[in-house]
Amino acid sequence: MNTNPTGSIRIxxxxxxxxxxxKIVVQGAGIAQIRYPKAEFTFYGNEAEIAPLxxxxxxLRGRVxxxxxxxxxxxxxxxxxxxxxxxxxxxxxxxNAVSEGKADAVVSAGNTGAxxxxxxxxxxxxxxxxxxxxxxxFPTMKGEAVMxxxxxxxxxxxxxxxxxxxxxxxxxxxxxxxxQPRIGLLNVGAEETKGREDVRIAxxxxxxxxxxxxxxxxxxxxxxxxxxxxxxxxxxxxxxxxLKTAEGTAKMYTEFLKRTFKSSWLxxxxxxxxxxxxxxxxxxxxxxxxxxxxxxxxRGVCVKSHGGTDGIGFANAIGVAYDLVQYKFNDQISSRVxxxxxxxxALPSEIKTAxxxxxx
Amino acid sequence: MNTNPTGSIRIxxxxxxxxxxxKIVVQGAGIAQIRYPKAEFTFYGNEAEIAPLxxxxxxLRGRVxxxxxxxxxxxxxxxxxxxxxxxxxxxxxxxNAVSEGKADAVVSAGNTGAxxxxxxxxxxxxxxxxxxxxxxxFPTMKGEAVMxxxxxxxxxxxxxxxxxxxxxxxxxxxxxxxxQPRIGLLNVGAEETKGREDVRIAxxxxxxxxxxxxxxxxxxxxxxxxxxxxxxxxxxxxxxxxLKTAEGTAKMYTEFLKRTFKSSWLxxxxxxxxxxxxxxxxxxxxxxxxxxxxxxxxRGVCVKSHGGTDGIGFANAIGVAYDLVQYKFNDQISSRVxxxxxxxxALPSEIKTAxxxxxx
Numbered sequence: 001m002n003t004n005p006t007g008s009i010r011i012x013x014x015x016x017x018x019x020x021x022x023k024i025v026v027q028g029a030g031i032a033q034i035r036y037p038k039a040e041f042t043f044y045g046n047e048a049e050i051a052p053l054x055x056x057x058x059x060l061r062g063r064v065x066x067x068x069x070x071x072x073x074x075x076x077x078x079x080x081x082x083x084x085x086x087x088x089x090x091x092x093x094x095x096n097a098v099s100e101g102k103a104d105a106v107v108s109a110g111n112t113g114a115x116x117x118x119x120x121x122x123x124x125x126x127x128x129x130x131x132x133x134x135x136x137x138f139p140t141m142k143g144e145a146v147m148x149x150x151x152x153x154x155x156x157x158x159x160x161x162x163x164x165x166x167x168x169x170x171x172x173x174x175x176x177x178x179x180q181p182r183i184g185l186l187n188v189g190a191e192e193t194k195g196r197e198d199v200r201i202a203x204x205x206x207x208x209x210x211x212x213x214x215x216x217x218x219x220x221x222x223x224x225x226x227x228x229x230x231x232x233x234x235x236x237x238x239x240x241x242x243l244k245t246a247e248g249t250a251k252m253y254t255e256f257l258k259r260t261f262k263s264s265w266l267x268x269x270x271x272x273x274x275x276x277x278x279x280x281x282x283x284x285x286x287x288x289x290x291x292x293x294x295x296x297x298x299r300g301v302c303v304k305s306h307g308g309t310d311g312i313g314f315a316n317a318i319g320v321a322y323d324l325v326q327y328k329f330n331d332q333i334s335s336r337v338x339x340x341x342x343x344x345x346a347l348p349s350e351i352k353t354a355x356x357x358x359x360x
Numbered sequence: 361m362n363t364n365p366t367g368s369i370r371i372x373x374x375x376x377x378x379x380x381x382x383k384i385v386v387q388g389a390g391i392a393q394i395r396y397p398k399a400e401f402t403f404y405g406n407e408a409e410i411a412p413l414x415x416x417x418x419x420l421r422g423r424v425x426x427x428x429x430x431x432x433x434x435x436x437x438x439x440x441x442x443x444x445x446x447x448x449x450x451x452x453x454x455x456n457a458v459s460e461g462k463a464d465a466v467v468s469a470g471n472t473g474a475x476x477x478x479x480x481x482x483x484x485x486x487x488x489x490x491x492x493x494x495x496x497x498f499p500t501m502k503g504e505a506v507m508x509x510x511x512x513x514x515x516x517x518x519x520x521x522x523x524x525x526x527x528x529x530x531x532x533x534x535x536x537x538x539x540q541p542r543i544g545l546l547n548v549g550a551e552e553t554k555g556r557e558d559v560r561i562a563x564x565x566x567x568x569x570x571x572x573x574x575x576x577x578x579x580x581x582x583x584x585x586x587x588x589x590x591x592x593x594x595x596x597x598x599x600x601x602x603l604k605t606a607e608g609t610a611k612m613y614t615e616f617l618k619r620t621f622k623s624s625w626l627x628x629x630x631x632x633x634x635x636x637x638x639x640x641x642x643x644x645x646x647x648x649x650x651x652x653x654x655x656x657x658x659r660g661v662c663v664k665s666h667g668g669t670d671g672i673g674f675a676n677a678i679g680v681a682y683d684l685v686q687y688k689f690n691d692q693i694s695s696r697v698x699x700x701x702x703x704x705x706a707l708p709s710e711i712k713t714a715x716x717x718x719x720x
Contacts, residue, residue: 249605
């Protein structure tokens with residue numbers, strides 16, 4: 001991580017990524033500038049579009065830099081195309097700024113696949129990390145939890161899952177402030193003998209290692225929202241399906257709730273009485289609060305904001321990036337993961353191979 | 361399937377399975393007897409407990425049989441133990457009744473793992489079916505959908521997934537009455553080149569085959585509740601995680617809703633006005649309505665009721681069993697799957713192997 005001598009935290013912003021860019025990016029920076037006075041922003045994108053927006057934000061005027069980039073990556077561009085022909089895009093140049101030491105972190109609300117591909121290609125993975133992962137946080141009945149991998153890796157080895165557990169625990173510690181995060185491995189049952197081989201070996205290894213948190217064993221899909229653990233570890237296929245299933249279920253409930261309040265004259269009256277309470281609920285489960293997925297395991301902080309977010313949501317994504325730089329997230333990962341890998345090497349071989357299913 | 365000459369449908373009930381057995385089983389049978397006058401019930405379990413309950417149900421008295429069984433499978437018994445030492449249990453003898461032609465279907469609210477293990481061991485799989493799967497139905501924004509496999513198989517071959525698609529479509533047709541069910545394969549993106557190899561090969565095969573429904577391609581986690589398709593096909597690991605994640609998210613929303621209505625005096629007033637509308641919503645998403653998971657692919661109809669259900673929920677599980685017998689669900693599967701396998705044999709080999717990821 002490149003920290004610079006002045007103590008400021010320099011954040012490169014892909015001003016052209018997201019459904020309503022560059023407007024929400026500039027608005028988000030404006031909000032974040034108030035929250036984090038030490039942040040220094042550089043916008044990458046079309047100067048003619050960005051400059052007038054910056055001029056309107058009193059607290060940004062004269063404080064931020066704009067690097068003009070002629071190209072932008074669109075939401076529909078395939079990652080491979082974006083990587084090859086997007087060398088002068090706002091996304092690419094903002095990522096380059098991190099690899100060149102001009103910025104400490106990059107935030108983009110653009111195309112996820114392109115951002116992942118470019119960030120991996122430009123920033124490279126941290127030493128000892130084989131696969132980067134996507135991590136994000138979301139509401140539970142008890143507070144908040146983080147889950148990874150949400151889609152970067154379709155298949156994972158047990159060692160990838162161990163790395164994810166370590167990175168996830170440090171993330172929960174850094175972003176959620178949980179001192180000793182509880183870590184769970186997503187599976188289809190709580191018994192030791194259940195599940196796919198990769199998951200069972202990972203569990204054996206996690207039980208044998210000293211982690212930056214407490215490994216409590218397997219968790220199931222309903223434990224995610226129960227708040228059983230602070231960190232949920234899984235492969236990118238399962239994680240992506242679980243995340244989207246939860247989002248879909250939440251949308252269905254919100255839709256049913258709306259229909260219910262509109263279904264009769266009495267129900268409409270009821271809503272008028274309960275409105276203020278529901279506004280608080282809406283705030284509690286506001287997706288903007290949970291905005292900011294991170295590509296963990298890269299040499300540099302790269303935060304992905306939801307494409308459809310607004311200024312407040314984008315400011316929250318900037319906040320995630322800011323925290324990770326401030327608390328030297330990547331340095332913590334490097335030191336922990338290196339030790340962990342040495343310990344895995346030293347583990348007895350029966351821990352690193354799947355045990356036959358116990359005959360009860 | 362064993363249909364008997366009198367036209368009645370004979371259902372064996374594991375009277376000792378479930379959190380509140382045998383009470384909810386007898387109550388459920390009482391409700392189902394009114395809905396399905398042609399159903400004939402036999403209770404398997406402790407006669408001393410069952411007989412007084414039956415005596416209280418006017419419409420069951422004198423119409424049902426009780427087979428006394430000394431043992432019962434508990435919710436904590438491991439499947440392997442249940443299989444070995446549960447030979448005289450209510451669950452086992454109810455399943456045996458189907459294999460011996462004494463009953464057309466079995467319904468149990470007991471231990472899922474034990475029921476699956478015993479049903480597989482006693483009933484065996486249908487000819488041409490390699491792996492049985494767990495299927496269930498649930499609410500969507502547009503109506504209802506079915507998903508399989510929900511946990512019987514941790515890993516699946518492309519051919520297993522094709523069989524699941526066929527069985528799922530026939531199930532949607534039989535239980536939901538959808539004439540030409542839309543089938544989707546669960547994946548992490550909609551593009552053809554996305555996802556695990558087994559999923560991509562299954563998609564190629566499904567596109568090339570004539571199905572008892574329409575294969576619309578890949579669906580993602582949020583499509584489950586959107587109602588994009590009638591049948592969602594996936595392996596048992598992913599399906600189990602998705603199902604439990606959806607259940608957990610639904611519980612969290614219900615909990616947040618309760619807290620919101622209790623959070624202030626005004627909100628409580630609001631609930632009084634909106635109560636009748638919310639009672640309709642509760643009915644719409646009532647888990648009892650969606651009770652009754654089926655083990656598809658076995659020589660016999662075996663329905664699993666939720667363990668925590670009540671009499672109404674158990675009656676709905678009986679209803680699922682009744683429909684499947686009445687519409688000769690297993691005969692339909694056998695005839696379709698056999699033809700399908702011959703067609704898969706005849707497919708060109710490039711369809712049966714994973715194509716390299718297209719470079720865009």
